[in-house]
Amino acid sequence: MSTHSEKAAAFIKDEARTNWHDGALWHVREKRDAAASLLPEWELLRNTASHIKDNVLANLDDYLIQFEAEAKKNGVVVHWAKDGKEHNQIVGQILQRSNAKKVVKSKSMLTEECKLNDFLEENDIEIIDTDLGERIIQMRKEEPSHVVLPAIHIKKEEVGELFHKELGTEEGNSDPTYLTKAARTHLRQRFFEADAAITGVNFGIAETGGVVVCTNEGNADMGCHSAAVQIHSMGIEKLLPKAEHLGVFTRLLARSATGQPTTIYTSHFQKPQKGKEMHIVIVDNGRSEQLGKEDFRNSLKCIRCGACMNTCPIYRRSGGHSYHATIPGPIGAILSPNRDLKKYSDLPFASTLCGSCSDVCPVKIDIHEQLYKWRQEIYKHHELPKSKSIPLRITGKIFENPSIFNSVGKIARSSLKHLPRFMVYNNLNGWGKQRELPEVPEYSFKEWYKKQKDE
Amino acid sequence: MSRADILEAIKKNKPQSLSLPDLSVFQHEISPEILVADFIKTSTGNMSNVVDLTTSEVDLSVFLEEFIAENFPKATKFYDTRSSGKEIPENVDFQENIDLFIAEPKLGVAENGCLWLDEGILKHRVAPFACQHTLMVIDHHNIVPTMHQAYQILNINETGYGVFIAGPSKTADIEQSLVIGAQGAVSNTVILI
Ligand code: SF4
Numbered sequence: 001m002s003t004h005s006e007k008a009a010a011f012i013k014d015e016a017r018t019n020w021h022d023g024a025l026w027h028v029r030e031k032r033d034a035a036a037s038l039l040p041e042w043e044l045l046r047n048t049a050s051h052i053k054d055n056v057l058a059n060l061d062d063y064l065i066q067f068e069a070e071a072k073k074n075g076v077v078v079h080w081a082k083d084g085k086e087h088n089q090i091v092g093q094i095l096q097r098s099n100a101k102k103v104v105k106s107k108s109m110l111t112e113e114c115k116l117n118d119f120l121e122e123n124d125i126e127i128i129d130t131d132l133g134e135r136i137i138q139m140r141k142e143e144p145s146h147v148v149l150p151a152i153h154i155k156k157e158e159v160g161e162l163f164h165k166e167l168g169t170e171e172g173n174s175d176p177t178y179l180t181k182a183a184r185t186h187l188r189q190r191f192f193e194a195d196a197a198i199t200g201v202n203f204g205i206a207e208t209g210g211v212v213v214c215t216n217e218g219n220a221d222m223g224c225h226s227a228a229v230q231i232h233s234m235g236i237e238k239l240l241p242k243a244e245h246l247g248v249f250t251r252l253l254a255r256s257a258t259g260q261p262t263t264i265y266t267s268h269f270q271k272p273q274k275g276k277e278m279h280i281v282i283v284d285n286g287r288s289e290q291l292g293k294e295d296f297r298n299s300l301k302c303i304r305c306g307a308c309m310n311t312c313p314i315y316r317r318s319g320g321h322s323y324h325a326t327i328p329g330p331i332g333a334i335l336s337p338n339r340d341l342k343k344y345s346d347l348p349f350a351s352t353l354c355g356s357c358s359d360v361c362p363v364k365i366d367i368h369e370q371l372y373k374w375r376q377e378i379y380k381h382h383e384l385p386k387s388k389s390i391p392l393r394i395t396g397k398i399f400e401n402p403s404i405f406n407s408v409g410k411i412a413r414s415s416l417k418h419l420p421r422f423m424v425y426n427n428l429n430g431w432g433k434q435r436e437l438p439e440v441p442e443y444s445f446k447e448w449y450k451k452q453k454d455e
Numbered sequence: 456m457s458r459a460d461i462l463e464a465i466k467k468n469k470p471q472s473l474s475l476p477d478l479s480v481f482q483h484e485i486s487p488e489i490l491v492a493d494f495i496k497t498s499t500g501n502m503s504n505v506v507d508l509t510t511s512e513v514d515l516s517v518f519l520e521e522f523i524a525e526n527f528p529k530a531t532k533f534y535d536t537r538s539s540g541k542e543i544p545e546n547v548d549f550q551e552n553i554d555l556f557i558a559e560p561k562l563g564v565a566e567n568g569c570l571w572l573d574e575g576i577l578k579h580r581v582a583p584f585a586c587q588h589t590l591m592v593i594d595h596h597n598i599v600p601t602m603h604q605a606y607q608i609l610n611i612n613e614t615g616y617g618v619f620i621a622g623p624s625k626t627a628d629i630e631q632s633l634v635i636g637a638q639g640a641v642s643n644t645v646i647l648i
Contacts, residue, residue, distance in 0.1 A: 024630075024631050027631070028631075039566075041480075041481065044480060044481075045481075047476075048476045048478070048480075048481075051473065051475070051476040052475060052476060054470075054473045055472065055473050055474065055475045055476075057469060057470060058469055058470050058471060058472035058473060059469070059472055060465045060469055061462045061465040061466050061469065064461075064462065064465070065462070074612075074615070080456075080457045080458040080461055081457060082457040082460055082461060086457060130638070131628070132626045132628040132629070132637060132638075133626075133628035136628065136629075149627075149628070149631075150628070151628050151629070152631070154630075155630060156629050156630040156632070159629050159630075176629040176630060176632035176634050177632075177634050179629055180626060180628075180629060180634040180636075180637060181636075183637075184636065184637060184638060187638060188638070191638075192549070192550050205611075208611060208612040209612075210611065210612065216624070216625050216626060216637070217624050217625070217626050217637035217638045217639065218584045218624040218637070218638050218639030218640075219637075219638045219639075221580070221581065221584045221618065221639070222581065222584050222585065222638055222639065224580075225579075225580040225581035225584065225585075226549075226581055226585075236461065236465070241475060243606050243609075243610075243611050243612075244478060244603070244606050244607065245475075245478075246602070246606055246611075247478070247481070247601065247602040247603035247604075247605070247606045247607075248478070248481075248603075250602050250619075251566070251567075251601065251602050251603075254567075258627075260501075261497055261500070261501070261566060261567035261568065261621075262501075262564075262567035262568070262569055262602075262619070262621045263621070264501065264620065264621050264622050264623070264624060264625060264639075265584075265618060265619070265620060265621075265624075265639070266569065266618065266619040266621075267616070267617075267618045267619075268611045268616065268617045268618065269615075269616055270611065270612055270614070270615050270616060270617075271614075271615030271616070272615070273580060273615065273616075282461070284457070284461045284464070288461055288464035288465045288468055289464065289468070291464075291465060291468040291469055291470075292464075292467065292468030294470070297470065
């Protein structure tokens, strides 16, 4: 399987697209900064959010029990799934019992994580993603490349072509307004036909047993209110103790995600509609294990705003798909190795460790520090990718021996200056790709220091 | 059983408990004029059309009738949830295009333009999403500074469903170009009284 760097290399071959992707995400980051700066209490909000999540993680079992009890009182059916497979089976059974053949889904990274769509399709159930970006991705048979902006890597001309083929829009028309209207008509029909609706969950409230779903398009509501059965898939870490804590998180979420003061719709689902069914599936899928790892448990505070992706210099230039995991970017690079250290050992290295991700994270996850810790874990478990392990072994030897270190430095300084380009900028030197190496200094620091002292 | 396994694993792995932080630090005293001004600014930013009647002497029902005739001349099907509105039938076919949804939200939030509607007001949950246009009439005395105050006042568990609506439905999923009217209402008008 190809690694992050190989996939990234494929992405950046198209230089214009790379620059466009980089710019689009940076623009979102700038909007986030503008929104954050309008609230003088922004840092206080981040601290408070982080502390609330500390409390949640420390009492998670009790909150889940409380949540379940309250939800049941409200007439909601609560299910528990230890992994993605069980989640899919539960959803499948609910659909089967209610004889549901057509399902609409509102964006949920958790159901992506569980590969729910594949499972349902194998069982002859039609599942339509209704978030516009997700629908585009689904038609292209791709996975989202960002948690908030799933189709950020696709150009409007490509959407125009796709919709021409799939929805019969005018050939060559790639006007976003025109295309969105076509999708609206297409999706409205699907909503009204749907037997069941599935959504993710932004926040579950232990105190009330209800769930909160945030969207800009209103698709979660169109689905849930139209269909006879509504299902909400929720990771165990999504809980908040009380409704009042929503004040903190709803203020942070949209501002961090896109720079909006709020998502257009913040929907609070408490009880099923009269004569209809409401289900909540509580999913673990590796989360309780992550909770036990002191160094990494903070990652469970994540509210999936995507801010760390928008700011990451690596993500912006390598594209979400290069992370070959459901959650890409800095936070994905922490969550994925927890699931499969061997498969994702390359991801913690897809970072400059500049710390920008930690700076923007609304719940103050120490993202870059956790990435650094993963690197050490990976080294300990001998899962280092070859491109890192061989050079590291050599440098280790060099650092061990001062006289080799000195002479290697000397040789490097003179050879880098005198070697022909093709010997410096080639496939063996990753640092020479897409960039010029800095000019080589005349002396080593040691030589310079000695000279200064002597003079 | 997965429930027991999950709870057991959490119990074993969870960290030491920390107390919940104090939320009273987010209380602000803000003058009514500033609240109204902020609310208008954020709502407009969310692409709502705002009509400020807070200082005018007009008769609301007369104003609304004229306003609707002028701004929604083609509207024939209405979904009016106000106490003064027309009776809403039990079975509404939302597949037929309903032109205008009218409601009186319980409260508004100055910092982000959110308006609260719950099932008690809505009657049919899907109405504000399935109707083409939404029109909200809100008393400026019911505007609070931030989401903290909103959640203090509301009891989200009072009905089966409640929603903050902050404008018309929108998306920027095609090359980051903002398009209004993605799936839900294509316009939102706020009348501030
Ligand atoms: S880690 Fe923080 S910044 Fe990144 S998606 Fe999660 S909450 Fe947002």
